[in-house]
Amino acid sequence: MSGIGSALLNSLDIGLLLFIIAVGLNIVFGVLNIINFAHGALYMLGAYLAFTLINLAGMPFWAALVLAPIGVAILAVIIDRLLLRYIYDRDIADSLLLTFSVLLIINESVRLIWGSGIQVVEPPSLLAGSINILGGSVAAYSVFVIVIGLVILAGLWYLFNRTRIGRIMRAASLDRDMAEALCINTRLVVTGVFAFGAWLAALGGVIAAPMRAVDPGMGDKIIIESFIVVVIGGLGSFPGALIGALVLGLIHGFGGRYLPDVNLLLPFVGMALVLLFKPNGIMGRSTSL
Amino acid sequence: MKAKVVLACLLLVIAALVAVPWIASYFYVFIFTEILIMGLFAVSFNLIFGYTGMLSFGHAAFFGVGSYATALVLIHLQWPFLACLLVSMGVSAVLALVIGYLSVRLNEVYFAMLTLAFGMMIFAIAYQWRSITGGSDGLAGFTLGSFGLGIDLTLSNPAVYYHVVLAIVGIASLVLYVICRSSFGLVLKAIRQNPERVAFAGLNVRTYRLVAFIIAGTFAGLAGGLIAPFLRVASPELIHWSTSAEPVLMSILGGTGYFLGPFIGSAVFVLLETWITSFTGSWMLVLGIILALMVVFFRKGLLGTFLDWWMEVKK
């Protein structure tokens, strides 16, 4: 496969993985008006749980793909009931501070439980090799990531456009007054949305585990990436998360290949450019003062 | 009357701080040097958080860059220490202008995310630009020469360095205090409480936020310039967001509503860190739990909670 072709494919799998994670952050923000700083930590927990289930408990990858995100979602319910419920009606700074403290707690707990070293999760044998598409050989795992990304995309589209709860969530993210008028801020919905965001983060973590290093720093990396995605795409916007993720995917896919010396900087440069010309992001609603 | 009591307490504390090298062991000289430097870092942060209402998770960018600036000037130019500090402040101020320009335009949530992201960008630069910054090892092996202004000091002596830090932090805090009490400071407080009303009074809120951000960044740079010779290294860790978390925590711990709150937070933080790391490596875990508890139950910080309690007792 040509250089450009494989860079494109690479961009797409990174982009869709980022989408799964960032859209969770965006949904939580849209409905609850909270930026979850611990979102990356929940992603990391997904990866570590998958590592434990596969390498230590001997489960197949597919079981971990189902179970680990559910485990993290349950933890999110506990976090919500134990801590976040105190600050939903407070100033937004308090939710930033509180989720930040959760991030510190999870990061350090991961170090305590699993150690500081790098853990390796092998992809399932079915996805280990490469397959031939359009006359070129492509890593099977990349194709898997793209497929699962598209499935989540379609699922979320269905949720937001075809189900009542999804429409309410979307309405809430567009207009908070309307959300209050519809009385959606019931405890169940709040907890449910927070847990759903965590589920998406952890799902991203399981998918990322065989692709990337599983280490205690992985959550920090992804939370920065997610922030860049939502800033580029627009905070609280569902299509914005997709566009932002694909833009960042392209920056990584092509930057890593053609500009390796500065590839760590490129996402920030992209973000700064979007901020200069479209301060609210490509799909963002106005939040300027 | 009340002002006199506060002033008397303050003078007592300052006298005690001056006396530290004569009444305590070297170990505590180091501890107090760190408390003072981190206290200045936290007070500069609280100018934008407690006063102006902007929560930054990237304040370590200015602290770290300040430390690199002093280290680089010492390594390559061997200028007097005061000149190094001025360079640290200047570089941090310019950086704060650029990051601030892009970040203060939007609401609180964006501001928090952007400061974190830009902070990590500076971290990435320090990490990748090995030829200048020394990469992950950072910069070490520099030594302090003269102090400047023709003042003859043996800066390599920890007690002397402590007194230099005490004097500089004292002067810097006084400057910040005056800024907080000025008409400009009053407007910053007004912006935290109701930015829209300030705009309708004819002020450009963005400009005021940006100026506050630059002042905070400049003094964080000064604190960074002081920490490099103390740690004998300027490393990417000083830029990392876990360092940005420290002034956040110190301010919350001491009380964001009080000028001296962050200093009290810094003292408690450093002493607690020293104590806890003596028997467990999980300082960050303890930190997270303390932060969560403070935010949920003691949002006014130790100073605020104490003053509320004191008022109750007096009644």
Added chain:
Amino acid sequence: MTSPILTISNLTKRFGGNTAVSAINLEVMPRETIAIIGPNGAGKTTFYNMVSGRMLPTEGSIILDNQDITGLPPHKISRLGVSRSFQINNIFPEMTVQENVEVVLSAYHGHSRKLFNIASRNTAVQEEAKELLTRLSINGLADRRAEVISYGDKRLLEIAMVLATRPKLVLLDEPTAGMTPDETRRTTALIRKLASGGEYTFLITEHDMEVVFNLADRILVMHRGEKLFAGTPEEVKNHPEVRTAYLGEEDEEQETET
């Protein structure tokens, strides 16, 4: 013949398919008091938001003293001499009443740009704040925290803050809304005194007809974003269309509200 201080032509605001304000024209002469009335949703607040720079008009122009201020940001419009109050209280809750006014005064005088002048030593500003509070007869509350004073006093504090920028044009958005009858009487008398002093030009929206007829030189009646009628209080009182379309509706509305 003096020239108008404010000339509004064809001012229009659309939200998606809805037209909140439609082609309003208005000329305001110096030192007059104009009331804008209309039922809820008539577009009064949207109209204010455009004049004060809080919202961008879809069409039309706003000329203040021969200067086009259409679409300028709020702080610039305020600098040019338009000052407004809000329907909901818009003060600095954690400051004292005195400090609330001082913030606006130091903004107006440009002190707020000085980093090193201690605010509590600025006696000129303090005197001026005291004087303003006295004019609104809330000087007794100067040292109280703004969040603890009564609702009516907060509204008066807001008027003091509005006047602190020495505006050419004062926009008051329902100054007596939510007040007790007693507070309403007090406030109406105060505004009347300020208006008759020949110092200010007022634009007032108000629900309370008694207040409107008591204060206004001219009245603009809005209905569903459009101008229904404009004239003196007498003309408005006697206009049949206004009576049926607005005053009647207003009565109904008040009944359902209570």
